[in-house]
Amino acid sequence: MKNIIPAVKGTREFYPEDMVVRQWLYALIREVSESFGYQEYDGPFLETLELYAAKSGEELVKEQSFVFNDRGGNEVALRPELTLSLARMIAQRQNELVFPLRWWSFGPFWRYEKPQKGRTREFFQWNADLIGVDSPQADAEVIALCATFFKKAGLVPQEVQIFINDRQLMETELIKRGFPQEQHKNVFRMIDRRDKLSLAGWEAFVKDNGCTNEQFVQLRAVIEDKELWHSSPKITHIFQILDFYGVGDYVSYDPRIIRGLDYYTGIVFEAKDIGEKNRAILGGGHYANLVEDVGGNSLPGVGFAMGDVVFPLVLESYGKLPSLPTMPARILVTVFDDDSYKASVALCNRLRVVDINAVLYPEPDKLGKQFKYADRCGFKAALVIGPDELSRGEIVLKDLATREQISFPNEELEDRIKQWLAAEKSS
Amino acid sequence: MKNIIPAVKGTREFYPEDMVVRQWLYALIREVSESFGYQEYDGPFLETLELYAAKSGEELVKEQSFVFNDRGGNEVALRPELTLSLARMIAQRQNELVFPLRWWSFGPFWRYEKPQKGRTREFFQWNADLIGVDSPQADAEVIALCATFFKKAGLVPQEVQIFINDRQLMETELIKRGFPQEQHKNVFRMIDRRDKLSLAGWEAFVKDNGCTNEQFVQLRAVIEDKELWHSSPKITHIFQILDFYGVGDYVSYDPRIIRGLDYYTGIVFEAKDIGEKNRAILGGGHYANLVEDVGGNSLPGVGFAMGDVVFPLVLESYGKLPSLPTMPARILVTVFDDDSYKASVALCNRLRVVDINAVLYPEPDKLGKQFKYADRCGFKAALVIGPDELSRGEIVLKDLATREQISFPNEELEDRIKQWLAAEKSS
Numbered sequence: 001m002k003n004i005i006p007a008v009k010g011t012r013e014f015y016p017e018d019m020v021v022r023q024w025l026y027a028l029i030r031e032v033s034e035s036f037g038y039q040e041y042d043g044p045f046l047e048t049l050e051l052y053a054a055k056s057g058e059e060l061v062k063e064q065s066f067v068f069n070d071r072g073g074n075e076v077a078l079r080p081e082l083t084l085s086l087a088r089m090i091a092q093r094q095n096e097l098v099f100p101l102r103w104w105s106f107g108p109f110w111r112y113e114k115p116q117k118g119r120t121r122e123f124f125q126w127n128a129d130l131i132g133v134d135s136p137q138a139d140a141e142v143i144a145l146c147a148t149f150f151k152k153a154g155l156v157p158q159e160v161q162i163f164i165n166d167r168q169l170m171e172t173e174l175i176k177r178g179f180p181q182e183q184h185k186n187v188f189r190m191i192d193r194r195d196k197l198s199l200a201g202w203e204a205f206v207k208d209n210g211c212t213n214e215q216f217v218q219l220r221a222v223i224e225d226k227e228l229w230h231s232s233p234k235i236t237h238i239f240q241i242l243d244f245y246g247v248g249d250y251v252s253y254d255p256r257i258i259r260g261l262d263y264y265t266g267i268v269f270e271a272k273d274i275g276e277k278n279r280a281i282l283g284g285g286h287y288a289n290l291v292e293d294v295g296g297n298s299l300p301g302v303g304f305a306m307g308d309v310v311f312p313l314v315l316e317s318y319g320k321l322p323s324l325p326t327m328p329a330r331i332l333v334t335v336f337d338d339d340s341y342k343a344s345v346a347l348c349n350r351l352r353v354v355d356i357n358a359v360l361y362p363e364p365d366k367l368g369k370q371f372k373y374a375d376r377c378g379f380k381a382a383l384v385i386g387p388d389e390l391s392r393g394e395i396v397l398k399d400l401a402t403r404e405q406i407s408f409p410n411e412e413l414e415d416r417i418k419q420w421l422a423a424e425k426s427s
Numbered sequence: 428m429k430n431i432i433p434a435v436k437g438t439r440e441f442y443p444e445d446m447v448v449r450q451w452l453y454a455l456i457r458e459v460s461e462s463f464g465y466q467e468y469d470g471p472f473l474e475t476l477e478l479y480a481a482k483s484g485e486e487l488v489k490e491q492s493f494v495f496n497d498r499g500g501n502e503v504a505l506r507p508e509l510t511l512s513l514a515r516m517i518a519q520r521q522n523e524l525v526f527p528l529r530w531w532s533f534g535p536f537w538r539y540e541k542p543q544k545g546r547t548r549e550f551f552q553w554n555a556d557l558i559g560v561d562s563p564q565a566d567a568e569v570i571a572l573c574a575t576f577f578k579k580a581g582l583v584p585q586e587v588q589i590f591i592n593d594r595q596l597m598e599t600e601l602i603k604r605g606f607p608q609e610q611h612k613n614v615f616r617m618i619d620r621r622d623k624l625s626l627a628g629w630e631a632f633v634k635d636n637g638c639t640n641e642q643f644v645q646l647r648a649v650i651e652d653k654e655l656w657h658s659s660p661k662i663t664h665i666f667q668i669l670d671f672y673g674v675g676d677y678v679s680y681d682p683r684i685i686r687g688l689d690y691y692t693g694i695v696f697e698a699k700d701i702g703e704k705n706r707a708i709l710g711g712g713h714y715a716n717l718v719e720d721v722g723g724n725s726l727p728g729v730g731f732a733m734g735d736v737v738f739p740l741v742l743e744s745y746g747k748l749p750s751l752p753t754m755p756a757r758i759l760v761t762v763f764d765d766d767s768y769k770a771s772v773a774l775c776n777r778l779r780v781v782d783i784n785a786v787l788y789p790e791p792d793k794l795g796k797q798f799k800y801a802d803r804c805g806f807k808a809a810l811v812i813g814p815d816e817l818s819r820g821e822i823v824l825k826d827l828a829t830r831e832q833i834s835f836p837n838e839e840l841e842d843r844i845k846q847w848l849a850a851e852k853s854s
Contacts, residue, residue, distance in 0.1 A: 002520050003723030004480045008503055011471030014517055016530070019467045035779040037756035037786030040446045044438030045472075045535055045549055051432045066473075068495030071539050076435055089440055091431050098803045100789055103443070108472055110537065112498050122472055133789045136766070141787065148779070150482075171767075244772040295431030329464035341564070344672040352462040352575070359464030360568065362527050376525045398617045 004079040011122025015304045026106050029126045032149045033104035043085030049075045051084050055293050057262040064111045078110035082127045091296025098131030118310045129303030138235050139267040140241035144300045147247035154320045163254035164269040166208040169232045178216040229253040273314045282306035282380045329357035332379040336386030342384045354414045383416045437548025447751040454551045457555045459576045460531035468530045470512030476502045479512050482720050484689040489579040491538045505537035506712040509554045518723025522543035526559030545737045556730030566694040574674035590681035591696040596659045617699050618685040656680040690714045699742045709733035743852050756784035759806040761797045763813030770812045781841045
């Protein structure tokens with residue numbers, strides 16, 4: 001192989017077999033989002049660094065974003081997340097929009113992280129947010145949306161769980177156990193690191209970040225108390241509502257869920273593959289002040305984001321990733337010779353007009369070669385209209401699976417192909 | 428209004444009413460591309476500058492691309508076009524892929540140009556390419572794909588025309604008129620500028636770029652000779668094939684079409700709104716050497732790209748942009764009080780299971796307020812299940828257009844709503 005100019009590390013190339021997976025995921029996301037009445041939107045892919053600064057969290061902006069100066073000298077970032085753009089779009093039209101509003105999106109994001117299995121520097125993300133209500137019902141609806149998505153994808157509660165917690169509950173508990181308010185932001189970061197470290201590693205991390213031994217003991221007690229939620233009327237209510245939605249089995253309490261973004265102020269949640277890999281699938285939470293933070297009036301919201309890289313891996317590991325056809329057409333129209341080329345084009349035209357996708361072999365060639373091409377591409381049937389067929393006013397259909405050939409009158413083309421496709425699909 | 432952090436100049440914000448247009452366009456592009464059997468793919472959004480250098484043309488890379496150094500020190504560009512990524516993806520799997528192949532894509536691109544009506548710095552682009560054949564039939568198929576797209580969008584040949592030319596024909600003619608081979612690349616750039624300048628302005632531009640007065644006269648004669656194509660068997664053949672496809676009326680010859688990208692080697696084409704605005708809609712051509720240029724084996728291709736900004740403006744100016752609903756659900760399920768909340772959630776669940784999209788009002792509130800919300804959002808009906816309805820085992824449907832209310836038994840929900848939606852849609 002010669003010296004091919006390579007792709008940039010961590011970027012994505014979607015060959016047709018990869019693209020059908022991305023589009024299948026996008027279609028499922030659309031179906032579930034729209035079943036709850038969420039409207040699709042999208043934000044810019046480039047934003048000023050200022051938009052994210054101090055609202056998303058230092059690690060995300062300073063260490064993980066693609067940041068550069070554009071030709072006009074502005075410091076811009078390839079969007080690492082969407083919620084700040086959403087907040088700005090809402091703030092800009094706050095007087096025209098009708099609240100509560102439900103918006104969803106699916107598009108590209110970038111983070112400069114070390115590429116590995118399940119993590120790329122370019123990725124797609126599903127975002128869904130409910131803006132303008134601050135209630136357990138609103139939080140529960142968004143969590144129910146996630147759970148419904150998993151259900152639709154065929155995952156059961158023994159495979160995937162949405163773990164929830166409440167930052168307000170945690171704050172109350174931290175105060176009780178001697179952590180002053182001003183330490184909480186820092187302590188939340190410690191909790192967020194728990195899952196990424198061994199217990200000993202985490203103990204060292206916590207103490208390196210200014211906690212005493214007594215505080216470490218207290219903090220460990222908080223995040224190991226799986227019954228803490230019983231003292232929270234909000235979480236109790238949310239669990240009840242999720243039962244109404246029929247998805248209660250998909251949701252559990254976990255005091256270690258705190259999320260890495262600084263802007264969450266209430267309920268936070270994270271969905272995980274609870275098989276051996278324990279992969280995080282999506283995360284979200286309630287943010288009381290984000291619209292105000294970007295310059296709007298006060299307006300609460302709740303939402304989540306899910307990347308497109310881990311989820312298909314999870315489905316695959318449970319054998320639940322569907323097998324998808326990569327070829328949009330099932331019919332190849334062959335070209336016998338120069339004289340019959342016009343007739344072959346006419347067949348294609350007639351099929352396309354009745355919404356049957358068809359590929360035209362690009363030029364006259366030996367039929368055997370064209371059939372071989374059809375086999376290699378995965379077409380299901382080849383149509384032949386050569387001089388013999390033309391003189392008889394007929395068309396030949398070759399079934400590429402059975403290798404049988406049938407002839408029918410030219411004028412019956414549309415009906416015959418529809419019948420054949422229906423039979424082929426059900427076989 | 429407070430100080431809202433603004434979006435970056437030239438970027439795009441898709442509110443739901445903008446997003447439905449983008450998605451309508453994407454769906455139409457998919458329908459037409461797949462009817463010809465093209466497979467969807469996508470390339471990376473970031474590429475090394477090296478990939479574009481010397482193949483796309485200096486202006487595009489040096490003046491119009493967003494270029495920056497990533498954290499690893501690589502010089503990367505936000506993709507200004509897709510064909511080089513396509514060529515690289517093909518080169519990488521040249522031994523596995525089956526040729527000819529037909530691929531299409533729709534995704535974001537970036538160019539640092541002065542934003543104006545019809546031009547943004549972020550834009551979406553439809554790309555379609557047929558790789559592996561070098562024939563008038565292949566060129567014609569791709570042009571027929573464009574014309575079929577215009578036809579499907581409702582545009583007629585009196586509104587939009589695809590102008591074609593052949594760089595080989597132009598080279599032959601330029602040689603005849605005294606332009607040596609080594610001057611052709613430069614002369615092509617001059618021809619490409621013709622439409623952007625007045626005749627006097629263009630004359631000055633041509634002479635500033637090293638042409639004598641005699642050469643200017645010759646060059647003008649070439650690009651004004653609308654009959655030149657009669658001496659080209661290739662173009663004559665392409666016109667004939669486009670008649671077979673039934674789209675001959677959409678295509679004309681124009682000696683001024685040359686395209687700005689350096690890599691085209693044969694047929695070039697450009698579609699324009701031929702109304703008063705004369706806007707360019709899409710452009711493409713044949714490239715013999717691109718796969719080889721990025722490190723693969725020699726393989727010809729033909730393709731085009733269309734941006735998402737101009738085309739909807741063209742449709743709008745002809746009154747052919749459809750009016751699209753922005754709300755994916757037509758039904759609002761109201762919440763009467765805390766006791767009936769569970770019943771309201773259950774109605775939503777039942778509708779969603781039978782693929783009827785429904786929005787749940789997020790919390791108990793006065794019914795009048797909920798109906799007003801439904802009106803402002805554009806829902807078509809509101810369902811009520813309060814204590815009275817619960818005791819009678821009924822549900823009330825309020826038609827928001829007629830303000831009529833009907834009651835029906837709870838168990839008839841799915842059938843009643845399906846009937847009502849079918850009647851509403853046809854009214």
